[in-house]
Amino acid sequence: MGILDKVAKYREEEEKLKWEGTFAEYLELVKEKPWIAQSAHSRVYNMIKDAGVEEVDGVKRYKFFSHQLYGLETALERLVEEYFHPAAKRLDVRKRILLLMGPVSGGKSTLVTMLKRGLEQYSRTDRGAVFAIKGCPMHEDPLHLIPPHLREDFYEEYGIRIEGNLSPLNMLRLEQEYGGRIEDVLVERIIFSEDRRVGIGTFSPSDPKSQDIADLTGSIDFSTIAEYGSESDPRAYRFDGELNKANRGMMEFQEMLKCDEKFLWHLLSLTQEGNFKAGRFALISADELIVAHTNETEYRAFISNKKNEALHSRIIVMPIPYNLKVSEEEKIYEKMIRESDVADVHIAPHTLKIAAMFTILTRLKEPKRGDIDLIKKMRLYDGQNVEGFSAIDVEELKKEYSDEGMSGIDPRYVINRISSTIIRKEVKSINALDVLRSLKEGLEQHPSITPESKEKYLNFISLARKEYDELAKKEVQKAFVYSYEESAKTLMDNYLDNVEAYCNKTKLRDPLTGEEINPDEKLMRSIEEQIGISENAKKAFREEILIRISAYARKGKRFDYNSHGRLREAIQKKLFADLKDVVKITTSTKTPDEQQLKKINEVVARLIDEHGYNSTSANELLRYVGSLLNR
Numbered sequence: 049m050g051i052l053d054k055v056a057k058y059r060e061e062e063e064k065l066k067w068e069g070t071f072a073e074y075l076e077l078v079k080e081k082p083w084i085a086q087s088a089h090s091r092v093y094n095m096i097k098d099a100g101v102e103e104v105d106g107v108k109r110y111k112f113f114s115h116q117l118y119g120l121e122t123a124l125e126r127l128v129e130e131y132f133h134p135a136a137k138r139l140d141v142r143k144r145i146l147l148l149m150g151p152v153s154g155g156k157s158t159l160v161t162m163l164k165r166g167l168e169q170y171s172r173t174d175r176g177a178v179f180a181i182k183g184c185p186m187h188e189d190p191l192h193l194i195p196p197h198l199r200e201d202f203y204e205e206y207g208i209r210i211e212g213n214l215s216p217l218n219m220l221r222l223e224q225e226y227g228g229r230i231e232d233v234l235v236e237r238i239i240f241s242e243d244r245r246v247g248i249g250t251f252s253p254s255d256p257k258s259q260d261i262a263d264l265t266g267s268i269d270f271s272t273i274a275e276y277g278s279e280s281d282p283r284a285y286r287f288d289g290e291l292n293k294a295n296r297g298m299m300e301f302q303e304m305l306k307c308d309e310k311f312l313w314h315l316l317s318l319t320q321e322g323n324f325k326a327g328r329f330a331l332i333s334a335d336e337l338i339v340a341h342t343n344e345t346e347y348r349a350f351i352s353n354k355k356n357e358a359l360h361s362r363i364i365v366m367p368i369p370y371n372l373k374v375s376e377e378e379k380i381y382e383k384m385i386r387e388s389d390v391a392d393v394h395i396a397p398h399t400l401k402i403a404a405m406f407t408i409l410t411r412l413k414e415p416k417r418g419d420i421d422l423i424k425k426m427r428l429y430d431g432q433n434v435e436g437f438s439a440i441d442v443e444e445l446k447k448e449y450s451d452e453g454m455s456g457i458d459p460r461y462v463i464n465r466i467s468s469t470i471i472r473k474e475v476k477s478i479n480a481l482d483v484l485r486s487l488k489e490g491l492e493q494h495p496s497i498t499p500e501s502k503e504k505y506l507n508f509i510s511l512a513r514k515e516y517d518e519l520a521k522k523e524v525q526k527a528f529v530y531s532y533e534e535s536a537k538t539l540m541d542n543y544l545d546n547v548e549a550y551c552n553k554t555k556l557r558d559p560l561t562g563e564e565i566n567p568d569e570k571l572m573r574s575i576e577e578q579i580g581i582s583e584n585a586k587k588a589f590r591e592e593i594l595i596r597i598s599a600y601a602r603k604g605k606r607f608d609y610n611s612h613g614r615l616r617e618a619i620q621k622k623l624f625a626d627l628k629d630v631v632k633i634t635t636s637t638k639t640p641d642e643q644q645l646k647k648i649n650e651v652v653a654r655l656i657d658e659h660g661y662n663s664t665s666a667n668e669l670l671r672y673v674g675s676l677l678n679r
């Protein structure tokens with residue numbers, strides 16, 4: 049389907065969504081689908097819930113957010129359970145302003161935008177449909193037409209509570225246009241749209257001297273005063289402030305805490321009573337979610353000012369910290385790169401992961417427990433297995449600091465450095481070393497990084513570099529060994545046979561000659577030495593392995609290559625040590641002979657076909673590992 053056909057189809061759908069009827073007809077509809085009369089907060093909550101929830105490791109993952117926000121599950125769970133859910137149930141929190149507090153470019157605006165775009169979409173669905181008094185600039189809730197003294201009866205009949213009073217404008221229209229007959233008042237379905245200023249608004253403070261409260265609550269329309277005779281005629285008022293337009297949906301309040309006080313006072317009554325004052329009218333009821341965002345410093349300054357106490361108590365603060373998982377951070381970069389105009393550049397495997405490691409390290413706080421270093425903590429947070437630690441340790445670590453993730457390097461900085469790397473390098477291919485170098489250079493120029501943290505960050509760059517060295521060596525090693533898992537398994541089986549014979553004081557049989565032979569001490573030691581097992585400790589280590597094997601056997605499980613972390617490490621290192629010489633010679637000779645050249649080409653091909661490299665990055669990797677091995 050071409051783009052114009054799609055446009056036409058959209059228009060057709062739009063047409064189908066239209067509904068118009070009298071208030072009497074609307075009430076029929078409410079009987080049938082009571083949810084159409086829900087409050088703004090309840091609609092937001094249901095929108096999030098309807099997208100689906102899954103539970104991962106005891107934390108809820110709301111699908112509504114999960115396709116664009118990564119690693120924020122805990123914060124989002126809290127946001128939904130402590131704000132949206134109770135607000136949907138008409139508890140008092142809904143009257144508070146939701147203030148998202150978090151470090152720079154930690155996803156606050158992204159979150160708010162998702163809610164806005166989500167609501168626009170949701171209002172097009174049956175579950176999210178919204179109806180309003182026709183022709184009302186504030187899309188007033190039709191149920192406001194029910195006079196206050198009949199609302200108890202309405203509740204009895206419909207089970208729906210009505211909040212808020214009919215606005216002065218619709219009061220007048222009811223009298224003049226409909227002769228007071230509420231059943232005849234026309235109602236229409238509305239579709240939220242920020243562009244058309246329906247149900248979604250954004251208020252952004254500008255120069256306090258020139259900015260007018262009208263931007264928030266509307267203003268008198270001087271051109272019509274003459275027609276209606278008085279300033280207090282609601283028809284002579286333009287209800288076109290952001291608060292008016294966002295009624296029934298949500299309003300984003302940008303830079304709220306930077307805003308002039310007079311704007312904030314307006315919010316006071318809105319948040320307290322659910323209504324605000326405009327012009328010379330009685331209070332106007334509003335039903336909308338107000339979301340603001342700020343960073344920690346600004347927030348602290350705000351609450352330390354006594355004058356702000358009243359407002360402060362009407363704000364619900366929800367922390368939105370940085371993501372602390374390496375793998376999720378990688379996804380953030382992938383997303384940002386996909387959305388940028390450098391999307392066609394080849395990024396060598398592990399590049400983003402290594403950058404993410406550096407970033408996460410800057411965000412983590414030093415563990416208070418002595419047995420865990422920062423690298424281990426980083427791995428544990430990422431959900432990786434670290435020998436000797438369990439999920440309980442992770443929970444404990446998370447409890448050590450309540451404000452972890454509120455500082456450190458932000459994703460935008462990393463993406464900027466990646467972009468500048470891409471621009472500087474002539475080939476359209478970058479690797480982890482390029483990025484680390486660029487991150488390092490960036491620190492020198494970064495004005496807001498103190499010398500102290502610069503020192504720390506430089507150290508994190510070298511930690512990330514070390515991680516990369518290991519990964520790079522492993523990658524090359526894997527590509528050199530034709531079938532890596534296979535060779536590892538064979539070596540391990542061989543080792544285990546020998547260990548068994550050693551512990552049971554028996555002999556092995558030579559597979560070729562059938563002769564009885566002693567366990568191969570040299571082989572066993574060559575593996576054990578890889579992980580620093582001394583001559584004195586070897587017996588205990590071998591026995592432990594044997595015990596582990598029989599424990600597995602008792603449970604009917606197979607002891608395999610992955611069953612014992614340290615043994616696996618030893619086997620890998622041994623394989624690599626054997627290979628090292630081959631790799632070293634092949635990758636570092638300036639003029640490889642034919643045999644070596646063939647091997648190198650094979651390895652490059654494998655790196656490209658199976659590991660996601662291109663020929664530039666594969667050759668760069670080989671050269672780098674060659675130089676590492678020659679150190």
Ligand SMILES: Nc1ncnc2c1ncn2[C@@H]1O[C@H](COP(=O)(O)OP(=O)(O)OP(=O)(O)O)[C@@H](O)[C@H]1O
Nearest residue numbers: 116117118151152153154155156157158371380459
């Ligand atoms: N946890 C995250 N998941 C996905 N993307 C993220 C995350 N954190 C940041 N980003 C990305 O980083 C960029 C900056 O985020 P955003 O503008 O939402 O941050 P912010 O908190 O509003 O920052 P600021 O305080 O500077 O206004 C966006 O492209 C956003 O998608």
Ligand SMILES: [Mg+2]
Nearest residue numbers: 156157158341
């Ligand atoms: Mg922002």
